[in-house]
Amino acid sequence: MVHGVEWASPGPGGEPESSDSMKAFGAVVQALREHAGLSREEFGARVHLSKHSVASIELGRRLADQRFVELAEGATGTTGAVRGAFRHMSRQPGLAAWFRTWARLEREAVYLATYECRLVPGMLQSEGYARAVFSNSIPPLSDEQLEAQVAARLGRQSMLRERPNTSFSFVVDEHILRRRLGDSGVSRGLLDHMLACAQLRNVEIQVMPLECQAHAGLDGPLALLETPDGRHLAYAEGQETGRLIADGKEAAVLHRRYATLRAQALNPLESVGLLERIRGAL
Numbered sequence: 001m002v003h004g005v006e007w008a009s010p011g012p013g014g015e016p017e018s019s020d021s022m023k024a025f026g027a028v029v030q031a032l033r034e035h036a037g038l039s040r041e042e043f044g045a046r047v048h049l050s051k052h053s054v055a056s057i058e059l060g061r062r063l064a065d066q067r068f069v070e071l072a073e074g075a076t077g078t079t080g081a082v083r084g085a086f087r088h089m090s091r092q093p094g095l096a097a098w099f100r101t102w103a104r105l106e107r108e109a110v111y112l113a114t115y116e117c118r119l120v121p122g123m124l125q126s127e128g129y130a131r132a133v134f135s136n137s138i139p140p141l142s143d144e145q146l147e148a149q150v151a152a153r154l155g156r157q158s159m160l161r162e163r164p165n166t167s168f169s170f171v172v173d174e175h176i177l178r179r180r181l182g183d184s185g186v187s188r189g190l191l192d193h194m195l196a197c198a199q200l201r202n203v204e205i206q207v208m209p210l211e212c213q214a215h216a217g218l219d220g221p222l223a224l225l226e227t228p229d230g231r232h233l234a235y236a237e238g239q240e241t242g243r244l245i246a247d248g249k250e251a252a253v254l255h256r257r258y259a260t261l262r263a264q265a266l267n268p269l270e271s272v273g274l275l276e277r278i279r280g281a282l
Contacts, residue, residue: 021088022060022061022063022101023059023060024060024085024088025057025060025064025085025086025088026057026058026059026060027058027060028081028082028085029057029058029064029072029076029082029085030058032072032076032077032079032081032082033054033058033072033075033076035076036075036076036077038075038076039051040054040055040058043072043075046071046074046075047068047071047072047075048071049068063101063105063244063246064086064246065231065246065248066086066246066247066248066249067231067248069082069083069086086246086247087247101244102223102233102235102244105225105227105233106159106225107159108227108228109166109225109226109227109228110165110166110167110226110227110228111166111167111169111224111225111226112166112167112168112169112223112224112225113168113169113170113171113223113224113225113258114169114170114171114221114222114223114224115170115171115172115217115221115222115223115258115261116170116171116172116173116176116221117173117176117217117220117221118176118221119133119176119181120172120176120177120190120194121170121172122153122156122157123156123157123159123160123168123170124157124170124172124193124194124197124205125153125157125190125193126186126189126190126192126193126194127150127154127189128182128185128186128189128190129181129182129186129189129190129193130149130150130153130154131146131150131182132181132182132186133181134146134149134150136181160197160200160202160203161200163202164200164201164202165202166202167202167204168202168203168204169203169204169206169258169262170203170204170205170206171206171207171208171217171258171261171262171265172205172206172207172208173207173208173217174207174208174209174210174274175210177191177207177274177275177278178278184282187282188279188282191275191278191279191282192279194275195272195275195276195279198268198271198272198275204268205268205271205272205275206262206265206266206267206268206271207265207266207270207271207274207275208261208264208265208266209265209266209274212264214264215261215264216257216258216260216261216264217257217261219257220236220238221236221237222234222235222236222254222257222258223235223236224251224254224255224258232248232251232252232255233245233246233251234250234251234254234255236254
């Protein structure tokens with residue numbers, strides 16, 4: 001999970017491993033392309049991709065987007081088969097391969113946004129808080145597993161400082177900050193860490209106050225990103241499940257929902273003030 005269990009490792013060579021649904025979608029595309037009598041190079045010219053990118057989609061190694069789906073439909077006779085296969089794929093429960101795909105997209109994104117109502121987002125967790133999170137795992141982790149998860153989480157946080165041109169936005173419910181996960185030292189360390197992150201020019205932290213008459217995040221946590229070529233994707237998860245949302249219309253709804261959350265939450269300056277007051281009360 002995004003904030004519970006850290007990302008799984010990529011496959012050999014750093015590429016994300018395929019999921020069954022991605023492979024199935026790719027097989028449909030390949031069958032339709034071949035039925036249309038097109039080589040990968042010819043098909044690529046029609047969908048504005050190289051033959052190598054076409055091969056990656058057909059082999060289930062690259063995630064297709066809505067633009068590709070529409071162009072592929074036109075190139076293969078507009079039968080509706082590509083659209084149908086894509087809708088099925090984008091609604092499949094996320095397996096580990098989905099997490100690896102999202103992790104790759106996350107590393108390339110120009111904008112990342114997270115809303116959380118359960119615990120502090122992984123990118124903002126202090127080491128002590130991360131240990132407290134993983135110590136509450138059921139079934140329990142071994143010492144080696146716990147250390148590996150903490151190391152992976154802290155390593156992922158390096159993006160905040162290593163990518164100053166990428167914008168990171170977080171909206172967090174206030175009750176999360178007031179929950180004492182671990183002892184008071186863990187809580188103080190967490191708030192100090194979040195305040196330090198909030199000083200970075202590419203990071204915005206906003207708090208959704210306890211007293212709010214409207215709340216656009218009642219359907220649960222979500223993660224959003226924008227790719228360098230302007231695609232908007234989303235990721236949603238629950239207990240033991242996760243889903244990468246590549247469908248353009250569905251992702252757009254979640255992006256609009258997040259924009260509303262930002263408008264409803266305290267602004268970044270007010271949020272820092274609230275973090276400081278909670279910290280001072282500990």
